[in-house]
Amino acid sequence: MALTIEEVRKIGQLARIELTKKEEKRHAETISAVLDYMKILNEVDTADVEPTCQVTGLEDVWREDVPLGCNIRTELIKQMPEVESNELVVPAVFE
Amino acid sequence: MEKLNELTIKQAQDDLKKKEFSSVELTEACLKRIKERNKDINAFITVCEESALEEAKKADEMLGQGIGGPLTGIPFCAKDSISTKNVRSTAAAKILDNYIPPFNATVIEKIRKQGGVLLGKNNCDTFGHGASNENSMYGSVRNPHDLDKVSGGSSGGTAASVADNMCVYGIAEDTGGSIRQPASFCGIAGLRPSYGRNSRYGIMPMASSLDTVGPMAKTVEDTAIIMEQIAGQDSLDATTVSGAVPEYTKILNKSIKGLRVGVPKEYYEAPGMDGEVLEITKLKIKKLEELGCEIVDVSLPHTKYAIAVYYIVVPCEVSSNLGRLDGVRYGVRVETDNLFDLYARSRAQGFHEEVKRRILIGTYALSAGYYDAYYKKAQQVRTLIRQDFDKVFKDVDVLIAPASPFPAFTIGEKVADPMQMYLADVFTTPAGLAGIPGLSVPGGKTKSGLPVGIQIMGPMMGEGVLLNIGSNIC
Structure with missing residues (x-):
């Protein structure tokens, strides 16, 4: 299945990754080759086969609802790209 | 005396206790080796000389007071996709070039708490996306056995620094072969534990339904020592399983007489299989036979679909x-x-080409109209791959196969063609998809001097038997 350059551009937008023209072309080619390889799975009869979402069989794992040490406010703020009065600065979300 | 940096955990433990040398001296020996060799091998993204020496000093105090644990005072390194408190952790991605985690991953916390000395953070394929360590935004790692060859990946920096004695041991991550394949290429031991055995809290995720964290070491015994310290349930990782951690070091070098060892034919008939790899693997099978194991031909019929399943499931989970x-x-x-x-x-500049590719594939495969054809189909075939293993482990105790169809390849050989690189994982992805453990141990070397790793796979939580067999054949 060949993926077009337009499709790559659209997926790039959905995934929030700006792509150059050269990248769009290379991803269209390489991803098409990968998707082509995936066709091998069509050989397998999977009617009535349950999908595997996890391998441990664990369900509904609970822990005590107690506060844990998370007093790392200063360290977290230090990691922020832009800070003003101890608050994270981002471009306007609403216009 | 042997150079201190060349020691195993076992040797260093004994000598540290006897005060033959201090943790500071051992740490200095490793740092010296890193200084000499890292410029050629590029196994480290960050070396923390100052804090390592401070930690070593503290460890010496602990040793003086007779407190600590088996890893006290022993210098180690960790893959850069594992969070280390106050030490930069980039996952070999420029988007995290300045990131300093305010917390330790649980496995790192367990080691540092008992006085383990963190030497630095290892280069890797960025976020684990690769099989040669060429997909790093900090340059390729070179194989210490031949600088023109790849180290393997994605935990190539950890494998190379253990193999080249820049550290005593390493902690890395395996999703579809990232511990086992570079261990094989660099000639060391590496264990992918069962999914759920070790906490992944603080490990930067690739594919959450497959990711595991485990040891890379100079010997099987060291691998067992590390596992005993890092394994176990963790309230911060709900996928960890309950129950006591076995005393792995106490079940090494025990008789393996009567064990049934399966030889899965699909792994031996794979296209592109190297003749010398096959020969070395057969020698190890012969050794198992001499030690009293029963060798049984078995089949895992869905093996050939593993790469296709893996490269759908992984990009989907990566994109999320x-x-x-x-x-x-x-x-x-x-x-x-x-x-x-x-x-x-930010994502365009901070992500490697391969990361972008995987996010794009995942975004596409999960989008409306394609979900059933790709993700659901892959997860269904994943079930069949798991069932192959379930069936075969009713008949045999373990499986033996090469860790990779070929030894380390030349840098640049596969990097232009992502599909070729994906196929390099052919012998390690099935265990990853099934969640079962796999141990890669050194099997021997090719005529040109490249290591060949043997992979022993076992049922869920079967690490003990793998380590025992490994200790018998190395």
């Missing part, structure tokens, strides 16, 4: 997991005046 990296709260931000461009440009 890496959504958190957007330049907003931490990491490197590209400043723009609108939010969309901030995301799109």
Whole structure:
């Protein structure tokens, strides 16, 4: 299945990754080759086969609802790209 | 005396206790080796000389007071996709070039708490996306056995630094072969534990339904020592299983007489299988036979679909997991005046080409109209791959196969063709998909001097038997 350059551009937008023209072309080619390889799975009869979402069989794992040490406010703020009065600065979300 | 940096954990433990040398001296020996060799091998992204020596000093105090644990005072390194408190952790991605985690991954916490000495952070394929360590934004890692060859990946830096004695041992991560394959290429031991055995809290995720964290070491015995310390349930990782951690070091070098060892034919008939790899593997099978094992031919019929399943499931989970990296709260931000461009440009500049490819594949495969054809189909075939293993482990105790169809390849050989690189994982992805453990141990060397690794796979939580067999054949 060949993926077009337009499709790559659209997926790039959905995934929030700006792509150059050269990248769009290379991803269209390489991803098409990968998707082509995936066709091998069509050989397998999977009617009535349950999908595997996890391998441990664990369900509904609970822990005590107690506060844990998370007093790392200063360290977290230090990691922020832009800070003003101890608050994270981002471009306007609403216009 | 042997050079201190060449010691195993077992040797260093005994000598540290006897005060033959101090942790500071041992740490200095490793740091000296890193200084001499890292410029050629490029196994480290960050070396923390100052803090390592401080930690070693503290460890010496602990040793003086007779407190600590088996890893006290022993210098180690960790893959850069594992969070280490106060030590930069980039996952070999420029988007995290300035990121200093305010917390330790649980496995790292367990080691540092008992006085383990963190030497630095290892280069890797960025976020684990690769099989040669060429997909790093900090340059390729070179194989210490031949600098023109790849180290394997994605935990190539950890494998190379253990093999080249720049550290005593390493902690790395395996999703579809990232511990086992570089261990094989660099001639060391590496264990992918069962999914759920070790906590992944603080491990930067690739594919959450497959990711595991485990040891890379100079000997099987060291691998067992590390596992005893890092394994176990963790309230911070709900996928960890309960129950006591076996005393792995106490079940080494025990008789393996009567064990049934399966030889899965699909692994031996794989296209592109190297003749010398096959020969070395057969020698180890013969050794098992001499030790009293019963060798049984078995079949895992869905093996040939593993790569296709893996490269659908993994990119889907990657596209979701890496959504958190957007330049907003931490990491490197590209400043723009609108939010969309901030995301799109920070991710464009901060992600490697292969990361972008996987996010794009995942975004496509999960989008409306394609979900059933790709993700659901892959997860269904994943069930059949698991059932192959379930069936075969009713008949045999373990499986033996090469860790890779070929020894380390030349740098640049496969990097232009992503599909060729994906196929390099052919012998390690099935265990990853099934969640079962796999141990890669040194099997021997090719005529040109490249290591060949043998992979022993076992049922869920079967690490003990793998380590025992490994200790018998190395």
